[in-house]
Amino acid sequence: DAGVIQSPRHEVTEMGQEVTLRCKPISGHDYLFWYRQTMMRGLELLIYFNNNVPIDDSGMPEDRFSAKMPNASFSTLKIQPSEPRDSAVYFCASSLDGRSYNEQFFGPGTRLTVL
């Protein structure tokens, strides 16, 4: 398996523009997670899905952020409109099932810069 795939790897945009980040989890994994990594706050969980259904979005910073998982092999994280403070590395991860000791497998991340 190719692992978790994210695109784009780098995104530079201007304030006010819409940004869409994409993720393909490992095939057969039931759980998908979106994280944001910044120097100040470290690695924060934004939202996670179980079997394509959003379970907990309490980490989503505000209404400008939205995430979808239309099928088991694809998820998007959208920021509209983007702001400079959204600049961060966004990671997607997937996990096999709901057992709490299971490893999460991370994608390579998308480095977002909002000018």
Next chain:
Amino acid sequence: AQSVSQHNHHVILSEAASLELGCNYSYGGTVNLFWYVQYPGQHLQLLLKYFSGDPLVKGIKGFEAEFIKSKFSFNLRKPSVQWSDTAEYFCAVNAAESGYSTLTFGKGTMLLVSP
């Protein structure tokens, strides 16, 4: 809710020196504990985890960690570091009770090994 504290933000060592990275967590119940590593330009990957049994856990690349329940600690160790161990290390915890529990990450420790 859980929290994780990593004592050092940056550690600089010479090759062959011994390593110990501190990790303390805050949670009153049973936990699973993880160490992830992020090599420069790469995604997070699992080094080792503890979920039951022997509190001394051995992982990849010669790393080990010891779970000391009375101290709420899960320190990472390696007897002799190599230049290739230069990376950022993250400790993470989740609750091991029934139902799914998301991971809470520490802020990370950046390790620089000089040749």
